[in-house]
Amino acid sequence: MKRMLFYPVIFICSLLIMLQGCFDDEFTTNPANRLSFSTDSVKFDTIFTEKGTATMRFTVYNRSKKALKISSITLADAENSGFYINVDGRPGPDLSDVIVWEKDSIMIFVKANVNPTHKDLPQQIKDSIVFITNGVRQDVKLEAYGWDAIVMKGKELPAGNTTLNGNKPYLIYDSLVVTPEATLTLQPGAKLFFYDKAMLLVKGRLAAEGTAQNPVQFRGYRLDKLFSNLPYDYLAGQWGGIRFFKDSYENKMNQVRMRGSSYGIAIDSSDIDRTKLILSNSVIHNSATDLVQSNFSNIKAWNCQFSNAGGALIHQIGGRSEFIHCTLANYYNFDIISSAILSFEHLIDEGTSNVSANATFKNCIITGSYSLLSPTEITDSDISFLNCLFNVKGSDDQNFRECVWEADPKFINTGKDYIFDYHIGEGSDAIGKGNPQFLNADLRYDLEGHLRPQGTNPDLGAYQYIEKIE
Structure with missing residues (x-):
């Protein structure tokens, strides 16, 4: 009885090994096969600090004839910048072994919640999403302005x-x-x-x-x-x-x-x-x-x-x-x-x-x-x-x-x-x-401080006409 069970187990294990080998053959390891992006940067409008932004998104494409395995997708300065990412439903800031099938794509969602800057004027906030695929580094820049x-x-x-x-x-x-x-x-x-x-x-x-x-x-x-x-x-x-x-x-x-x-x-x-x-x-x-x-x-x-x-x-x-x-x-x-x-x-x-x-x-x-x-x-x-x-x-x-x-x-x-x-x-x-x-x-002056001429009829309305000088 033990001998009869032994052979099916060997068969199943062999089959899994063969399938794994076939599966691995579906991925390209050629560094020349790189990701493509719908944008090279994601720029938010000015946002009030401690107030979240609307979510923005961009697309990552695999244009090769084999699947690509992205070793890592990382938000470079997640602890300080206030940006957040989500990759096809998987929350960041660090993800590994993300698969993009041949001629397919994935979506990256980005939002921001900027900490107080302790400045009167809007302050620029920067970060980047780093992609490592077959040893090749690519990134998409992130930018926002935080305003206290x-x-x-x-x-x-x-x-x-x-x-x-x-x-x-x-x-x-x-x-x-x-x-x-x-x-x-x-x-x-x-x-x-x-x-x-x-x-x-x-x-x-x-x-x-x-x-x-x-x-x-x-x-x-x-x-x-x-x-x-x-x-x-x-x-x-x-x-x-x-x-x-x-x-x-x-x-x-x-x-x-x-x-x-x-x-x-x-x-x-x-x-x-x-x-x-x-x-x-x-x-x-x-x-x-x-x-x-x-x-x-x-x-x-x-x-x-x-x-x-x-x-x-x-x-x-x-x-x-x-x-x-x-x-x-x-x-x-x-x-x-x-x-x-x-x-x-x-x-x-x-x-x-x-x-x-x-x-x-x-x-x-x-x-x-x-x-x-x-x-x-x-x-x-x-x-x-x-x-x-x-x-x-x-x-x-x-x-x-x-x-x-x-x-x-x-x-x-x-x-x-x-x-x-x-x-x-x-x-x-x-x-x-x-x-x-x-x-x-x-x-005597219009809405914007332009002098209305004396001794002649002014222009109607709030704005005096100012002739453009070429």
């Missing part, structure tokens, strides 16, 4: 003044609340990055004072891209927006760049005899709904760009407003626009001082890919347009005086490759059409 941020979670500012400077970015979760007795002062270069749905809620006072070279920024926290040619920063709906509550007055936003919100700037009803908000030399861009909604309040704006919204650029419900040398352009292209560029409610005085809407636009450009006004009939209202440019047909009357109709401002870019540039170009119908009587000390 000051994190605020559900922060309520105490009474008195709180100042945020431009040294490091502020990453805001669950909203930042300026309490009724508090003032939030934002110095030049202050950068506020808001997490999904987070808002700036102003119950006290906001004093944002940037410069043309160092504006104050409000934007979403995503620094990466949705697609290779579409950064998240180009998209609306990345964060909540700014809301000014009923008892908040004397707010100022000068040299501010605000973009990518869901609700834009929302202003609660208040005493219209007190200034609620002054916007100057600022760009308010890209809201999923209304860009600015003012409810029975008193707001003023000059040298500002109001651009791109899924709703109205300005939605005014009663109250007062004045816009001088502003560019209002709506070529929003991420969804259907649901409202006219300018939308007004409570136009007619019903006997209450805070009901009738009063709005004045002077030396402004007002254009877009949707209708101009809602309602379309504003006769007998206190809505007036003086020396303004429109891209629609029309004629002057008691509400429209010395306006430029059916005109082309020749904006530099209105959405090609998701880029919007509302500077006026050569041959613009806005050049030299402004009324110099509307200029004052605040308006």
Whole structure:
């Protein structure tokens, strides 16, 4: 019986040895047979330290006629760099004997979680994935920039003044609340990055004072891209927006760049005899709904760009407003626009001082890919347009005086490759059409600090045309 079992065992062992030999013959050991890669480097956008990135991937190809056995795949500086790899479902940072069959490929997944750099500016982080195959060393470079941020979670500012400077970015979760007795002062270069749905809620006072070279920024926290040619920063709906509550007055936003919100700037009803908000030399861009909604309040704006919204650029419900040398352009292209560029409610005085809407636009450009006004009939209202440019047909009357109709401002870019540039170009119908009587000390310079010429008519809108010198 023992003898009968002995021969099958010998047969099976012999068969395994033969199969192993055949299996080994399937692998090439020729150093000339190398791996090929879909890229020679993986580069991440700037990321906040201690915040993980989205996962990126690349492909490793074996283009030879036999299988390749990769002796090792190693993340060179895994302990320090903060990069992580996964090879076809196998986690790194060190893997061995990875097989790539003939004319086949494997996927490498990469992500990063960068440690604090203790620096104000973004710091470059480097590493590489090293492949050893038949004694041949190949690598793919990894690169990211880590940026330390000051994190605020559900922060309520105490009474008195709180100042945020431009040294490091502020990453805001669950909203930042300026309490009724508090003032939030934002110095030049202050950068506020808001997490999904987070808002700036102003119950006290906001004093944002940037410069043309160092504006104050409000934007979403995503620094990466949705697609290779579409950064998240180009998209609306990345964060909540700014809301000014009923008892908040004397707010100022000068040299501010605000973009990518869901609700834009929302202003609660208040005493219209007190200034609620002054916007100057600022760009308010890209809201999923209304860009600015003012409810029975008193707001003023000059040298500002109001651009791109899924709703109205300005939605005014009663109250007062004045816009001088502003560019209002709506070529929003991420969804259907649901409202006219300018939308007004409570136009007619019903006997209450805070009901009738009063709005004045002077030396402004007002254009877009949707209708101009809602309602379309504003006769007998206190809505007036003086020396303004429109891209629609029309004629002057008691509400429209010395306006430029059916005109082309020749904006530099209105959405090609998701880029919007509302500077006026050569041959613009806005050049030299402004009324110099509307200029004052605040308006001698345009949004970017270019001098408006004296003794002649200024250009309409927020930007003076600057001729390019070849």
